[in-house]
Amino acid sequence: MLERTHLLTRVVSVIAATFISLACGTNYAYSAWGPQFAERMRLSSTQSNLIGTFGNLGMYVGGIPVGILVDSKGPKPGVVLGGSLLGSGYFALHRAYEGGPGSIALPWLCFFIFLTGVGGVSAFSGSIKTSALNWPTHRGTSTAFPLSSFGLGAFFFAFISNVAFPDNASSFLLLLSLGCLLLCYLSVAFLRVVPPTQLYTPVTINEDRRTSNLLHRTKSKEDKAHNHNEEPDTRSTDLHASRPLRHHLDGSSASVKPPDKVLDETSSLMSRSSNSTPGDATYADDHTESRAHHDSHHLDIRGLALLKQLEFYQLWLLLGTLTGVGLMTINNIGNDARALWNYYDDSASPVFIQKRQLRHVMLLSVFSCVGRLSSGIGSDLIVTKLHGSRFWCLFLSSSIFCVAQICGATIGNPHYLGFVSGITGLAYGFLYGVFPSLVAQAFGVNGLSQNWGAMTLAPIIFGNIFNLLYGHIYDHHSYGHDGQMTCPEGLECYKRAYWLTLGGSCLAVGLSLWSIRYANRKQSRTRHFERDDGRDA
Numbered sequence: 001m002l003e004r005t006h007l008l009t010r011v012v013s014v015i016a017a018t019f020i021s022l023a024c025g026t027n028y029a030y031s032a033w034g035p036q037f038a039e040r041m042r043l044s045s046t047q048s049n050l051i052g053t054f055g056n057l058g059m060y061v062g063g064i065p066v067g068i069l070v071d072s073k074g075p076k077p078g079v080v081l082g083g084s085l086l087g088s089g090y091f092a093l094h095r096a097y098e099g100g101p102g103s104i105a106l107p108w109l110c111f112f113i114f115l116t117g118v119g120g121v122s123a124f125s126g127s128i129k130t131s132a133l134n135w136p137t138h139r140g141t142s143t144a145f146p147l148s149s150f151g152l153g154a155f156f157f158a159f160i161s162n163v164a165f166p167d168n169a170s171s172f173l174l175l176l177s178l179g180c181l182l183l184c185y186l187s188v189a190f191l192r193v194v195p196p197t198q199l200y201t202p203v204t205i206n207e208d209r210r211t212s213n214l215l216h217r218t219k220s221k222e223d224k225a226h227n228h229n230e231e232p233d234t235r236s237t238d239l240h241a242s243r244p245l246r247h248h249l250d251g252s253s254a255s256v257k258p259p260d261k262v263l264d265e266t267s268s269l270m271s272r273s274s275n276s277t278p279g280d281a282t283y284a285d286d287h288t289e290s291r292a293h294h295d296s297h298h299l300d301i302r303g304l305a306l307l308k309q310l311e312f313y314q315l316w317l318l319l320g321t322l323t324g325v326g327l328m329t330i331n332n333i334g335n336d337a338r339a340l341w342n343y344y345d346d347s348a349s350p351v352f353i354q355k356r357q358l359r360h361v362m363l364l365s366v367f368s369c370v371g372r373l374s375s376g377i378g379s380d381l382i383v384t385k386l387h388g389s390r391f392w393c394l395f396l397s398s399s400i401f402c403v404a405q406i407c408g409a410t411i412g413n414p415h416y417l418g419f420v421s422g423i424t425g426l427a428y429g430f431l432y433g434v435f436p437s438l439v440a441q442a443f444g445v446n447g448l449s450q451n452w453g454a455m456t457l458a459p460i461i462f463g464n465i466f467n468l469l470y471g472h473i474y475d476h477h478s479y480g481h482d483g484q485m486t487c488p489e490g491l492e493c494y495k496r497a498y499w500l501t502l503g504g505s506c507l508a509v510g511l512s513l514w515s516i517r518y519a520n521r522k523q524s525r526t527r528h529f530e531r532d533d534g535r536d537a
Contacts, residue, residue: 006194010134014145016190017127020079021146023086023180024124025153025365027055027117031334032158032361036169036354037093041109042101044485045335045478046471052331053467054110058117060456066122075126076188082123083184089115090177097170123184124150126191133193148369151429155365162358167351301443302451311442312454314515318394319435320458321508325401325501326428327459328466329408333360333421335474336494340414343490356414363418364425371397371429379434389519390441393434395512400427401505409498412491466504470497 030052038048070078092112096104127146157176165171306312329336334357341348341356375393382388404423411417436452443451473496478487487493 009192009194012190013134013192013194014131016187017131017146018149019183019187020082020123020127020191021149022153022156023083023183024120024127025150026086026090026157026176026180027059027120028330028365028368029154029158029176029361030055030113030331031364032154032161032354032358033169033172034331035334035338035357036350037097037173040097040100040169043106044471045474046468047106048335049331049467049471050106051109051113053464055113055117056327056331056463057460058114058119059121060117060460062118062121063125063452063456066118066125069122070125070129075130075191075193078126078129079123079184079188079191082119082121082126083181083188085115085119085122086184087119087177087181089113089119090173090180094170094173094177097173119180126188130191130193148373151369151372152365155362155369158358158361158365162355162362166355166358169354306443306451306454309443310518314511314518315435315438315442316455316458318508318511318515319431319455320462321504321511322394322397322401322427322431323459324462324464324466325405325504325508326424326431327463328470328497328501329404329420329424330364330428331467332470332474332494333357333364333417333424335470336360336408336420337414337417339474339487339493340412340417340490342486342488344412344414356417360417360421363421364428367422367425368429371426371431372433373429375430375433379437389516390434390438391512391515391519393430394438395509395516397427397430397434398505398508398512400430402502402509405498405502405505409495409502410491466497466501469500470494473497 034048034052037043037051038045043051066078066081069081089112092104092115093109096109096112124146131146157172157179160179161172161175164175301309337356337360338353341353375397379390379393382392383390400423404420404427407423408420411420435455439451439455474487474494475485477489477493478485480486
């Protein structure tokens, strides 16, 4: 009965985390209200892009500090803080829109949307940690729900806005404020980390055989020295995991000394539970599991040590370039739609154009979700079934980005602009679906939070460059009076920006192919070294 209650609590917690993540992904809905906001506040395209960039900046800069908060205080404070920042940030932008031009200075507008970025990553960190801690042997599945929900957040709110008030950006901002606040505050009550109900489960004969067939590699002197210097937590985990099997085989008592550390809200996401039984999912259970994935649990490269690793610069450039390319379209698809419709049909009303902008945001959101799920599952299949490199997913993402940039630079009919938004969302989802696994594989899982924070400095730089580049090109083709800037040239308003980002995408394709070749050569050297070790032993 107790186990069933705990199971229900864990399922409810995942559902709550999924609802919370809907609020966290609203930063990608900027194109749904950004153009109307800029027109109302009489902002140039460059200024509008600056505001959007600060929203992205909040998401990336806030990652490390809110991660420390969630790790030290548990998921709930992170979710409450996130809901508060999302609600207050969007409400301040709503009030600025109501006040009209000159009511609030540009730096304050940037600060308000920066708060929404920090709030999104704060609440998301809490939801992801809860899902991962509650299902230690099914983390991939349990975290897939909030991850996909994060990608659908923009679609969720844009759909409601499109149905309820398609011609009112002010109401949309108020919806974002109240919706994000309520989603976080109401869901956090159901967000609970449930400790394991059993410290030991008897091992069956079949489990004995399976566990006895775990991969045991002959260790070289270097390996033994490495294991001798391993952290105490790692050694104790292996000890607890193997002790029940020895008791069972010897016919002695199956009781096990309780582990020293109990899983709680402040446990690290990267540490394995010390009360795991041999029947639980372990990384050595499947011989098709990648050796690199297995070794990532022994690597621990972080901090300044990253600067000595070639893989750091390789991954940093790939993430920065592709994220910058994707964010340019995500933040400006609304401007694309407005420019094309104003040129294609001068009778198109602002209400009609805003509906089209909302549709593009929804397309971006849905295809981003599809890309995240496809990339995550696909990268596992590439590694376990095809014995290939996860970098093939980055090659695919880069190639799809190339197609999206060509579409963006050539499609002048607004009826076909959905190809740009949909393909961009798919490529962006493919990128983020696999990248955390690549970082963990290269530098180890123990320092993943810090290393991911270092990686997200790249999107800050490249995203800002590409967004401001788009704004500068768009403004160059715009004219107006009294701060009301319009571009009547259609595709010519922004075409050059997409040709430039096509160059960045092609660079990422080349770098991805080089990364695949580098990873294969490195894996071959590792296998050769291990064969030599086996013969020497």
